[in-house]
Amino acid sequence: QVQLVESGGGLVQAGGSLRLDCAPSGRTFSDYAMGWFRQAPGKEREFVAMVSRSGNNTGYAAFVKGRFIISRDNAKNMLSLQMSSLEPEDTAVYYCAAGRAVRLSTIYSSASGYEYWGQGTQVTVSS
Numbered sequence: 001q002v003q004l005v006e007s008g009g010g011l012v013q014a015g016g017s018l019r020l021d022c023a024p025s026g027r028t029f030s031d032y033a034m035g036w037f038r039q040a041p042g043k044e045r046e047f048v049a050m051v052s053r054s055g056n057n058t059g060y061a062a063f064v065k066g067r068f069i070i071s072r073d074n075a076k077n078m079l080s081l082q083m084s085s086l087e088p089e090d091t092a093v094y095y096c097a098a099g100r101a102v103r104l105s106t107i108y109s110s111a112s113g114y115e116y117w118g119q120g121t122q123v124t125v126s127s
Helices: none
Strands: 001-007 010-013 018-026 032-037 046-051 058-060 067-072 078-083 092-098 120-124
Touching: 001 092, 018 032, 018 092, 018 120, 032 067, 032 078, 046 067, 046 078, 058 067, 078 092
Parallel strands: 010 120
Antiparallel strands: 001 018, 018 078, 032 046, 032 092, 046 058, 067 078, 092 120
């Protein structure tokens, strides 16, 4: 069992930056590929970013357009999402997720690859 707790959400003006953190507990963090998803009101949950167990392999949704950076620190058991140039369309609840992976390089862009989910943190971007 893995417990995930997100933090760092809040209200920011368009063009601003926020950093989201996800602190896992339970099983060995480095055994899991990690991802960030988001869900806006009235919309389905969508993929944002993913990182492999080693941290060397990452991937992003097309809408990120170089504005977000996903990273992990296995020594500190921490997953982060640095978001910049935020737009009102980025307003959503952001979730971190963990999916067990055999290979160090595996990354998952689909929610089906993830077994554990956090409760989410609200990000609101005002225009």
